Amino acid sequence: MRLFFPPFALVAAGLLPFIPERNVVSLVGDGWTVSNNALNVSVPASLPSQVHLDLFANQVIGDPYYGLNDFNLRWVAWSNWTYTSLPIAGLSSNVSSTWLLFNGLDTFTSISFCGHHVASTNNQFRQYWFDVSTITTSCDETERILSINFGSAPNIANAIASEPGQETWPSGVQQVFEFPNRCFIRKEQSDFGWDWGPAFAPAGPCIVDIYRQGQLNNLPPAQDVPWVGNASLDYFGQLPAGSILQYTLKDMQNITVASGAMSRVNQTNATVTGQTTIAARLVDLWWPNQLGNQTLYYITIDLVSASNTSLTCVTKRIGFRTIVLNESPIAQDQLAQGIAPGNNCHFEINGHEFYAKGSNFIPPDAFWPRVAVERMNQLFDSVVDGNQNMLRVWASGAYSPDFIYDLADEKGILLWSEFEFGDALYPIDPAFLDNVREEAEYNVRRVNHHPSLALWAGGNELENLELILVNQSAPDQLPRYMAEYETLFLNTLLPVVFGNSKSISYAPSSTSNGWLSLNFSNAKPMVERYYNLTPGSVYGETDFYNYEPSVLYNDSAYPIGRFSNEFGYHSMPSLQSWQSQISAKDLSFNSTTVMLRDHHPPAGLLNTSNTANASIGQAQMTEAVQLWYPIFQADLYVSEIEFYRRGSGLPNRQLGSLYWQLEDIWVAPAWAGIEYDGRWEVLHYAAKDIYEHVIIAPYYNVTTGNLSVWVTSDLWQPATGTVTFAWYDWSGKHLINTFITTILQGYNLTNAVLYMAVEAVSSLPNDNAFRTFRHENFFHPTALQVAQLVNPGLNLTYSPTTQNFTVSATSGVAAWVWLDYPAGAVLNFDSNAFWLLPNETRQVSYTLKSDTTNGGWINGVTVQSLWNQTLPL
Numbered sequence: 001m002r003l004f005f006p007p008f009a010l011v012a013a014g015l016l017p018f019i020p021e022r023n024v025v026s027l028v029g030d031g032w033t034v035s036n037n038a039l040n041v042s043v044p045a046s047l048p049s050q051v052h053l054d055l056f057a058n059q060v061i062g063d064p065y066y067g068l069n070d071f072n073l074r075w076v077a078w079s080n081w082t083y084t085s086l087p088i089a090g091l092s093s094n095v096s097s098t099w100l101l102f103n104g105l106d107t108f109t110s111i112s113f114c115g116h117h118v119a120s121t122n123n124q125f126r127q128y129w130f131d132v133s134t135i136t137t138s139c140d141e142t143e144r145i146l147s148i149n150f151g152s153a154p155n156i157a158n159a160i161a162s163e164p165g166q167e168t169w170p171s172g173v174q175q176v177f178e179f180p181n182r183c184f185i186r187k188e189q190s191d192f193g194w195d196w197g198p199a200f201a202p203a204g205p206c207i208v209d210i211y212r213q214g215q216l217n218n219l220p221p222a223q224d225v226p227w228v229g230n231a232s233l234d235y236f237g238q239l240p241a242g243s244i245l246q247y248t249l250k251d252m253q254n255i256t257v258a259s260g261a262m263s264r265v266n267q268t269n270a271t272v273t274g275q276t277t278i279a280a281r282l283v284d285l286w287w288p289n290q291l292g293n294q295t296l297y298y299i300t301i302d303l304v305s306a307s308n309t310s311l312t313c314v315t316k317r318i319g320f321r322t323i324v325l326n327e328s329p330i331a332q333d334q335l336a337q338g339i340a341p342g343n344n345c346h347f348e349i350n351g352h353e354f355y356a357k358g359s360n361f362i363p364p365d366a367f368w369p370r371v372a373v374e375r376m377n378q379l380f381d382s383v384v385d386g387n388q389n390m391l392r393v394w395a396s397g398a399y400s401p402d403f404i405y406d407l408a409d410e411k412g413i414l415l416w417s418e419f420e421f422g423d424a425l426y427p428i429d430p431a432f433l434d435n436v437r438e439e440a441e442y443n444v445r446r447v448n449h450h451p452s453l454a455l456w457a458g459g460n461e462l463e464n465l466e467l468i469l470v471n472q473s474a475p476d477q478l479p480r481y482m483a484e485y486e487t488l489f490l491n492t493l494l495p496v497v498f499g500n501s502k503s504i505s506y507a508p509s510s511t512s513n514g515w516l517s518l519n520f521s522n523a524k525p526m527v528e529r530y531y532n533l534t535p536g537s538v539y540g541e542t543d544f545y546n547y548e549p550s551v552l553y554n555d556s557a558y559p560i561g562r563f564s565n566e567f568g569y570h571s572m573p574s575l576q577s578w579q580s581q582i583s584a585k586d587l588s589f590n591s592t593t594v595m596l597r598d599h600h601p602p603a604g605l606l607n608t609s610n611t612a613n614a615s616i617g618q619a620q621m622t623e624a625v626q627l628w629y630p631i632f633q634a635d636l637y638v639s640e641i642e643f644y645r646r647g648s649g650l651p652n653r654q655l656g657s658l659y660w661q662l663e664d665i666w667v668a669p670a671w672a673g674i675e676y677d678g679r680w681e682v683l684h685y686a687a688k689d690i691y692e693h694v695i696i697a698p699y700y701n702v703t704t705g706n707l708s709v710w711v712t713s714d715l716w717q718p719a720t721g722t723v724t725f726a727w728y729d730w731s732g733k734h735l736i737n738t739f740i741t742t743i744l745q746g747y748n749l750t751n752a753v754l755y756m757a758v759e760a761v762s763s764l765p766n767d768n769a770f771r772t773f774r775h776e777n778f779f780h781p782t783a784l785q786v787a788q789l790v791n792p793g794l795n796l797t798y799s800p801t802t803q804n805f806t807v808s809a810t811s812g813v814a815a816w817v818w819l820d821y822p823a824g825a826v827l828n829f830d831s832n833a834f835w836l837l838p839n840e841t842r843q844v845s846y847t848l849k850s851d852t853t854n855g856g857w858i859n860g861v862t863v864q865s866l867w868n869q870t871l872p873l
Contacts, residue, residue, distance in 0.1 A: 027146070031086040036079055048369045050106075051081045051150070064366070065581050065666050068593055070198035077179070078152050085146040091136060098136040100146075102128040107187040108151035114139035123186040125399055125420060125439040153191070157181040167427045169481070170474035173466060175423035177599070183424040186435055189396035190363055190665075195600040195617075197665040198366055207232045208299060208316045208449035211503035213277065216520055218505040220324050223351040226280055227320055231262065231301045232273040232445070232500075239267060242306030245274035249283075250298045257282050257297065272303065278320075285350050286319030286451040288389040289412035290693070292766035295319060296409060296451070319409060319451025324348045325505035327514040327540075339653045342537030343514045343529070345562035346655035347390075347414070347454065352765070355648055355714035356414070356656035357691045358383070358390035359673065360566060363397040363665055373403050378678050378826075378849050379663060380407050385828060385847070386673075386684055387691035390414040392510070392565055392658045395460035396422030399443045408452035415452050416565075416658070418510060419443075419493055421459030425466050428487045436488065440496040448501050455505050456497045458489035462509035463530065464543065486528075494526060510565055513540040538652045541565045543660075544640070549624035552636050554702050558643045560652050567640050568660035568671040569624065570600055570617060571633035571683070576823040577675045581667040590618060597668040617669055629784040629866060631816050633671075634686035634833060641690045642697035645712045659687065678826040678849055682818065685833040689775075694719055696758040698779035707779070711758050719773065721760030728753050730790050732812045732838030749781040751788040753813055755837060778835050784815060789867050792836065796863040805829075805844040807863055809836035814865040819844060822860035824853040836865075 028047050034054045035042035043058035052073065055061045061073055091098065100113065106124040110117065116139075119130050136144070160166065161181040174183060178193025190197055209230040215221035231245060245262040262274030284295040297320070302313040326344045335341060347356055364379065365371050383391065391408075393400055395418035408415050419440060426432070447453055462485065470481045489508035497506040507514075508528060516529040533539060542559035543566035551557045578587060578594075586593035600617035624632040637659050647654025664672040673684035690697075694713045700706075713719045727735040729751045757776040763769060780787060793810035794817065807817060814836040819829055826849040836842060851857060 025088060025090045027085060027088070033084045035082050035084065039079060045083060047083075050367050050369060052076055053367055053369060063581075065198070067582055067586070068596055071596070077154055080149060080151050082147060082149045084148075087142050088144045088146060089141065091141075091144060097131060097133045100130045100132050105148070106150075107153050107185060108156050110149045110151075112147040112149075114143050114145065123435050123439055124188060125186055125443060126435075127442045153185060153187055154179045154181075157185045157187075160184040167429070169425055170470055170477060172473050173425060173469045173481075175465075183426050184432075186420075186439060188363070188398045189420060189422055189424075191366070193599060194396070197362070197599070197668075197670075198597075207445035207500055208301070208318055209501045209503050210318055210320055210449070210451075211501075212322055215322065215502050217498050217502060218325065218327065218515075218518055218526075220326055220328075220348055220351065221322050223322070224280070227278040227283065228275060228502075229262075229278055229299065230273070230275045230502075231299075232271050233301065233303060233314060234271055234445070239272065240305045240311065243267070243272065243311065244304050244306075245272065246302040246304055247274075247276055248300045248302070249278065250300075252296055252298075262301075274301075283320045286321040286409075287412065287766060288349060288354075288414050289384050290387065290389055290764065291349065291352075291354060291412075294410060294412045294451075316449045317406070317409065318449050321350055321451045322348075322503070323414065323451075323454050323505075325455050325507060326353075327507075328518075330537075334653075338651055340536070340538045340651035342534070342539045343562070344653075345514055345540050346653070349414075352716065353655060354389075354716075354765075355645070356390040356563070356658065357714070358388040358392070358414075358658045359662040359687070360658055360660045361391040361393050361415075361662050364663055366665060368398060368401075371401075373407075375678075376404055376407055379674065380411050380413060381847075381849075382674055382678070382680065382684065382828065383413055383662065384411050386688040388413070388687075390416060390454065390656070390658060391662060392416040393418060394422070394661075395420055395457070395510070400447075402447065405447050405450040405452055409450055413452055414454040415450075416455045416457065416510075417447070417453060418457040419459055421462070421488075423461050423465065425462075425470070425481060425485065426488055428484045433488065433492050437492055437496060440493055441500070444496055444500045448504065453504060455507065456493075457506070457510045458493050458508040460510055461543070462489065463512040463528070464509070467530075482530075490524065490526060490528070498525070511541040511543045538562060543567060545569075547620045549620070549627045549632060552624075552628060552632065553639055553700055555643055555699055556701075556703065558640055560647070560654075562652060562654055563656040564640075564644050564654070565656070565658050566660045567637075567657075569620075569633050569636050570598075570669050570671050571621060571681070572669055573664065573667050573672075573675050574679060574681070574820075577667045577677060577679060579823060580677070589622075590615065594618075594669075597666075600669065621669065627783065627785065631682055631784075631833070631866065634682040637683055638686050638690045641687065642695070642699070642712075645690075645695065645714070646697065646699065646710050648714070649710075649712060680828045680832070682816070682833045685829075685831070689831070689834075692773070692775050693764070694721075694758060694760050694762070694773040695775045696723060696756045696777050698754070698756065698777065700779065700781070707781075709756055709779075711760070713760070713762070713773075715762045715773075716765045717762050719760040719762035721758060721773075724755075724757040724759075726755045728755060728813055728837070730788050730813050732792075732809075748788075750786050752781060753787075753815075754779040776835075778813075778815070780815075784866055787815075789815070791867055792838075792865055794836075794863050794865060796861070798858060798861070802843075803845065805846070805861065806841060807836065807844060808841040809838055809865075812838060812867075814867070816866045817842075818864050820862050820864070821857050822853070825851040825857035827851075827857075 030046045032045040032047055033042055034045040045054040052064045064073055105121050109121045111119050113132050114135050116135050121128055158181050161184050182189050182192040211228055212221035213225040213228050245265055247262055248259040249257045251257055258278050262276045265274040286295050296317055298315055299318050300313055300315045303311045305311055326346055326348050328344050330339055330341050346353055391413055393415050471478050494506055513529040515526050517527045519525055541563045542561035544559050582593050595615050595618055598617040641657050644654050644657040661671045663674040664670050664676045667676050673681050693715050696711050699708045759774045761770055761772055790812040792812040792814035795808045797806045817834050817836055819832050827846050830845045
């Protein structure tokens with residue numbers, strides 16, 4: 001029962017939403033009531049909001065995130081709730097029309113105004129507007145009350161699923177989490193639970209397309225031709241005849257770069273469209289993080305009447321860039337370079353291949369009204385600080401609001417965006433498809449002008465999971481369900497993307513083997529490859545989850561592909577985070593509360609109300625620690641990223657790794673590298689290190705015992721330099737040159753560690769200045785669980801003058817040195833989870849994000865290593 005941000009407004013005007021003189025009455029703020037008569041609940045409310053948040057604010061319920069309230073508060077989701085406004089002031093009865101505009105209602109509503117039924121809605125992701133002119137003129141000011149009744153989404157989903165003749169699927173295909181039947185309704189799918197998050201089931205434009213002349217979706221465009229600016233304005237009401245479009249392009253210093261009338265102006269009953277060309281020499285390019293500058297411009301589109309009167313104008317911030325997901329067949333020149341045959345699967349920015357480094361972005365909160373700009377700014381700063389240039393905005397959450405794309409534009413974070421379908425097959429009845437088409441049209445048009453938009457994908461794990469499950473469960477029905485899949489993802493969503501933009505690529509599924517053919521002359525331009533694979537060829541993306549912990553360092557277990565968009569293993573959040581959401585008595589690894597907040601595996605496979613079943617996720621983490629050590633998760637991600645990045649120089653030409661996942665939605669066992677409050681886990685520090693431009697990494701074949709070391713660079717210019725190797729025992733003794741011989745004679749490998757370092761000179765993309773890149777790494781032939789670790793003699797000091805911490809090791813090799821800090825502050829160190837050689841000292845700076853301790857956190861900083869000795873300042 002969510003009123004999505006921004007929730008809605010009453011608007012009085014003749015042409016919307018683009019007439020400056022319109023009278024907009026915003027309904028954001030207080031002055032609302034949320035009620036349920038059957039439960040005898042009626043409390044003050046505010047907008048934007050959700051029922052859980054208003055009930056919590058009025059102490060009807062406790063914190064939804066605390067303890068086991070994920071289970072205890074499900075009665076809220078099973079109930080209907082009504083939001084009622086005070087009489088709405090400021091509306092005139094003397095205007096030509098009054099429209100009720102909603103930018104998001106979650107999900108099933110019945111809307112009344114002045115006691116009259118206005119409409120019903122059934123899609124969280126759509127924009128709705130309703131003409132209430134007649135109601136307004138006949139309604140007294142004291143009666144102008146808006147009432148929105150939100151129906152229980154789980155109840156309605158179950159009712160739809162039970163309708164006679166309703167779509168069904170073979171056993172085991174639909175991935176069920178906490179609430180069933182999510183696939184029947186257009187609501188945030190993760191509201192029904194996921195294995196990393198709770199299940200609350202809460203309730204509560206104009207397009208500018210910038211592309212190169214002649215550009216087509218999914219194909220690399222020429223980079224030496226002018227830009228085309230295409231603008232399409234939505235309107236409702238009556239548009240004066242003979243209206244034209246004009247544009248003005250300004251840089252961020254408000255200097256006009258180009259202006260003029262737009263050509264090819266076309267008017268329909270809902271849109272007016274025009275186009276112009278902009279010389280390439282007039283503008284600078286927008287680049288992702290680490291690849292260049294994030295140059296932005298403002299474009300203003302003026303709608304002008306035949307008498308040269310400005311009817312309205314709209315301004316959007318844009319960037320000039322081309323971004324393409326290249327899935328074309330491997331060309332002859334690539335084969336000559338040693339690239340394996342098959343199809344490409346990589347991104348090209350402004351005509352350049354680049355290595356996509358990043359992670360998967362999930363909903364940052366189960367309650368979107370709590371997702372403030374400041375919080376997302378802090379999170380995206382962590383993305384940039386973590387050397388990432390791309391986030392996959394995972395399907396089955398919600399479409400990201402505009403301010404998230406704005407932040408990504410500014411910080412250079414590419415957003416691989418997905419329509420909200422995942423881990424399920426979906427109905428294809430006409431009403432469902434029409435609803436989806438409206439949803440897709442609205443969201444594609446809403447965000448298309450953002451240079452950070454990298455891709456539209458139809459959904460998550462559809463071809464590589466759902467269709468495979470159908471084939472396993474009911475192979476004779478595969479043609480039927482494949483046709484239904486294509487009806488939604490190729491016949492419905494693809495035309496929306498291609499029909500509204502030439503600048504963005506589309507893929508029906510993440511993950512997939514890419515397209516088999518792409519022909520824009522055909523009514524159905526894209527034909528998917530599915531499993532039409534040629535032995536020896538490489539196709540598409542990979543994802544990888546293996547909860548057998550022996551997979552660590554086993555390169556033969558990792559998948560070989562062109563791009564990796566999901567991989568990972570779950571771990572526990574910090575004690576500081578646990579303390580914020582569970583009681584002290586529950587602070588143990590196997591407490592009932594901790595186990596029930598571990599939703600892995602999903603409820604569709606297990607009954608998570610049974611702690612014995614819920615402990616499977618706990619058992620997997622325990623096995624990993626017992627076999628290896630407590631840093632298992634971070635080390636596994638490092639091992640995989642090293643493997644994928646090495647693939648950039650191998651025949652598979654692997655050009656991307658996006659791990660699962662960036663951040664937590666709450667405090668619980670999960671795959672995240674950043675905790676709910678913004679605290680970095682070991683994973684995020686480790687990923688930051690292995691996402692450096694130039695890295696050195698070991699590759700150990702557990703079967704043959706062969707060790708190789710590779711240096712990998714994602715720079716666009718050659719890098720030259722030197723590498724250093726040195727073997728040590730854990731006491732810090734430098735092993736002599738005859739070490740290799742002694743290994744053959746049976747040296748105890750539990751007391752050996754290899755130090756590797758690379759120092760290289762090159763330049764960053766779009767920067768001719770040469771600089772030195774340095775990276776170091778360590779290899780241990782056996783698990784650290786059995787290694788002959790010694791006390792490294794760590795020392796920790798802090799200098800108020802430089803505001804730096806100093807860490808040193810005095811008596812041994814220190815593995816996974818970890819600086820920790822107390823609750824009450826959120827910060828990140830410039831380096832952490834590092835290794836130190838004997839007598840090595842490291843200066844560590846920090847960036848403070850928030851602090852309620854008045855600087856007292858500094859005195860609570862501690863340091864430890866895998867030796868497990870915690871030292872305070």
